[in-house]
Amino acid sequence: xxxxxxxxxxIADRRTKEKALRASGxxxxxxxxxxxxxxxxxxxxxxxxxxxxxxxFAHECLARILGGGMWGALYFMSHINSKSxxxxxxxxxxxxxxxxxxxxxxxxxxxxxxxxxADNAKRLAALSDYFSNTDHGAAVKARYENTEYYExxxxxxxxxxxPDRRKATGEKTRSLWATDEYRNKMRNRxxxxxxxxxxxxxxxxxxxxxHTFRTKMLCRKYSVATQFKGVKVINVDTGEIFDSSLKAAxxxxxxxxxxxxxxxxxxxxxxxxxxxxx
Numbered sequence: 001x002x003x004x005x006x007x008x009x010x011i012a013d014r015r016t017k018e019k020a021l022r023a024s025g026x027x028x029x030x031x032x033x034x035x036x037x038x039x040x041x042x043x044x045x046x047x048x049x050x051x052x053x054x055x056x057f058a059h060e061c062l063a064r065i066l067g068g069g070m071w072g073a074l075y076f077m078s079h080i081n082s083k084s085x086x087x088x089x090x091x092x093x094x095x096x097x098x099x100x101x102x103x104x105x106x107x108x109x110x111x112x113x114x115x116x117x118a119d120n121a122k123r124l125a126a127l128s129d130y131f132s133n134t135d136h137g138a139a140v141k142a143r144y145e146n147t148e149y150y151e152x153x154x155x156x157x158x159x160x161x162x163p164d165r166r167k168a169t170g171e172k173t174r175s176l177w178a179t180d181e182y183r184n185k186m187r188n189r190x191x192x193x194x195x196x197x198x199x200x201x202x203x204x205x206x207x208x209x210x211h212t213f214r215t216k217m218l219c220r221k222y223s224v225a226t227q228f229k230g231v232k233v234i235n236v237d238t239g240e241i242f243d244s245s246l247k248a249a250x251x252x253x254x255x256x257x258x259x260x261x262x263x264x265x266x267x268x269x270x271x272x273x274x275x276x277x278x
Contacts, residue, residue, distance in 0.1 A: 007061040011048060018049050029055045029084060035062060037069060056085035060094070063101065075102035079149075089148075096156065187253075232277035233259060241277050248274070 034040030063070040075098040078090040242248040245256040252270035262269035
């Protein structure tokens with residue numbers, strides 16, 4: 001399909017209707033006919049007013065024409081809380097197509113966005129201001145409280161993580177952990193706070209003074225590790241009994257979660273079968 005021809009005809013048609021759209025008082029968005037990433041400017045000749053639905057369609061055409069990072073723009077426009085194509089709800093197949101192609105071109109998109117940001121002090125300042133003044137926890141919570149968004153996200157996860165993909169991922173992970181090189185690499189991996197214990201202690205000390213934070217932490221449910229702390233486990237193959245999965249994990253140099261998963265799914269961990277000791 002000739003999407004370039006479709007796009008050009010679409011823009012020409014909407015240009016004849018632009019004046020009426022602006023005069024109607026209805027919501028519209030400004031669209032760059034030639035994307036800024038491709039050298040487009042903010043000149044009047046390169047800008048056009050479009051409805052939210054038309055704006056999404058325009059970017060859908062551009063993604064199919066130019067590919068690459070344009071799939072990223074379309075993918076983000078497919079989200080319910082997007083500031084572009086505001087109020088337009090992408091159909092499931094549109095969302096999936098944008099997401100799949102965005103994933104394929106992700107490295108290119110990251111490099112492209114990064115280079116644009118590095119050369120634009122105004123955008124860097126705006127980005128810094130956004131992250132400094134936005135409550136990300138509240139924003140994410142609000143997004144997932146939207147029933148339609150949550151259901152679409154959950155269905156997308158089901159479609160993406162097919163049984164074959166889950167099986168292949170599991171086999172790949174197990175093969176990695178079977179090599180000494182990978183196991184040592186993961187065990188010796190340092191966190192961003194390695195060697196900064198004193199600094200972290202001071203930060204946490206200041207946070208615990210805050211009454212809201214203190215109340216939140218004290219009312220938090222016990223962690224998974226605490227829940228399984230007193231549950232004895234047995235190595236079915238050797239007969240050894242441990243006071244907890246954490247104790248067993250310590251001896252066999254695996255995670256407690258791996259042993260608990262082995263018990264739950266009747267599989268081996270560290271080369272042995274495991275069960276809860278009665």
